[in-house]
Amino acid sequence: MSGAALTDAQRRICDDIDAALIERLTCLLVETPSENPGGSEAAAAEVLAGAAAGLGLSVDTDEAAPGRPNVRATWSPATATGPGLMFLGHSDVVPAGPHWTGDPYRVRRVLDDGGRTLLVGRGTTDMKGGLAAVLAAMDVLRRHDAPLSGPVRLVCTVDEEEHGLGVRRFVTRPADHEFVGCVVAEPTDLTIVRGCRGASYIDIEVTGRAAHSGRPADGRSAIDAAARIVGLLSDDQARLSRDRDDLLGFGTWNVGTIQGGQGISVVAPMCSLGVDRRLMPHESAEQIAEAVRRGISAAGIDSDGIGVEVRVTMEMPGFVTDAGHPLIDAACSAIATQGRKPSVGGWTAACDGGFVSRDLGIPAVVLGPGNINTQAHQPDESVAVDDLLTAARVYTLMALRLLGAH
Numbered sequence: 474m475s476g477a478a479l480t481d482a483q484r485r486i487c488d489d490i491d492a493a494l495i496e497r498l499t500c501l502l503v504e505t506p507s508e509n510p511g512g513s514e515a516a517a518a519e520v521l522a523g524a525a526a527g528l529g530l531s532v533d534t535d536e537a538a539p540g541r542p543n544v545r546a547t548w549s550p551a552t553a554t555g556p557g558l559m560f561l562g563h564s565d566v567v568p569a570g571p572h573w574t575g576d577p578y579r580v581r582r583v584l585d586d587g588g589r590t591l592l593v594g595r596g597t598t599d600m601k602g603g604l605a606a607v608l609a610a611m612d613v614l615r616r617h618d619a620p621l622s623g624p625v626r627l628v629c630t631v632d633e634e635e636h637g638l639g640v641r642r643f644v645t646r647p648a649d650h651e652f653v654g655c656v657v658a659e660p661t662d663l664t665i666v667r668g669c670r671g672a673s674y675i676d677i678e679v680t681g682r683a684a685h686s687g688r689p690a691d692g693r694s695a696i697d698a699a700a701r702i703v704g705l706l707s708d709d710q711a712r713l714s715r716d717r718d719d720l721l722g723f724g725t726w727n728v729g730t731i732q733g734g735q736g737i738s739v740v741a742p743m744c745s746l747g748v749d750r751r752l753m754p755h756e757s758a759e760q761i762a763e764a765v766r767r768g769i770s771a772a773g774i775d776s777d778g779i780g781v782e783v784r785v786t787m788e789m790p791g792f793v794t795d796a797g798h799p800l801i802d803a804a805c806s807a808i809a810t811q812g813r814k815p816s817v818g819g820w821t822a823a824c825d826g827g828f829v830s831r832d833l834g835i836p837a838v839v840l841g842p843g844n845i846n847t848q849a850h851q852p853d854e855s856v857a858v859d860d861l862l863t864a865a866r867v868y869t870l871m872a873l874r875l876l877g878a879h
Contacts (some may be wrong), residue, residue, distance in 0.1 A: 508567070509634045521564065542631065558655075639825075654794075668820070670823060672823035722819075
């Protein structure tokens, strides 16, 4: 790690970050619901785009699907000709769900046990607070006309929480600039994540033949066949666990849903499995699905009246960024200036950064305010106001150090 101390110019810029803007924009975004499933990101995207334009940033939108716009906000110094720095986030949130102690879409301010102010509401942590912190960093860089060698850009996608429509659309657009790296502003409690496993959903549909339960041999039970398939996945899990990666662990199987049968007194003519397979960065969901098909056939499950269809319905790739990449060094040094000991590691969650890394070849880290394990996707989700400001300072410093300002 190099250059942890702040220069006078960097300190002046960081001290001028608009903390009130961060809090105000976080609240405005949270109070503009954008639940997914539901495809309701348009209003929140409009708020984000309007805020960015109001700060003097260049803004454009692009629909990944009707009424579901990605937002891209950019600031580029007049003399910037080199590679830039990308920030990545998403506008959708998971449904609020039950057990909130207040309206999830009306931000409340509460104090934690340490006396810090928390903003409570759906999306404060995952990840509208992170979006606000990025815009505040871009705002202060623009106001100070920071002498950066390349542009700073925020890309905010739709549908991250479900099928990745937004990022899939984004990575197919023609590239208009090069980027030295991408910072995914997802909640990591301000630890630096240089690698993530990917995720995939695999649907397995089993068909059999109905018969009276008094003579089960006359039928072919899809549930029995599905149970054998679950056994195959369990065996494969044991194999995967023997090949542990030091950073990311190993791939995992989880049978999350099972539906089947026609009635208690009927041999089950159908059964479906909804399966989650976490991916290592080198793995392909389609290749894994093909291996499952071969395993089912080799075990003789799809014979004698049983049919099996295996389909990949969602894939989000994993990624790893080299520990020696300048993006990691810049993140570590920026964190160190905030009185925190930098921590670099891997993540069990998946994020849109895998697409940017795989499809665009842009090295990525995940680094953001809030805690994905203790806050995201939970009732009374919250983020500390102090952490939002710290994140904005870290993002500002990363831009200054990566893009050549002194």
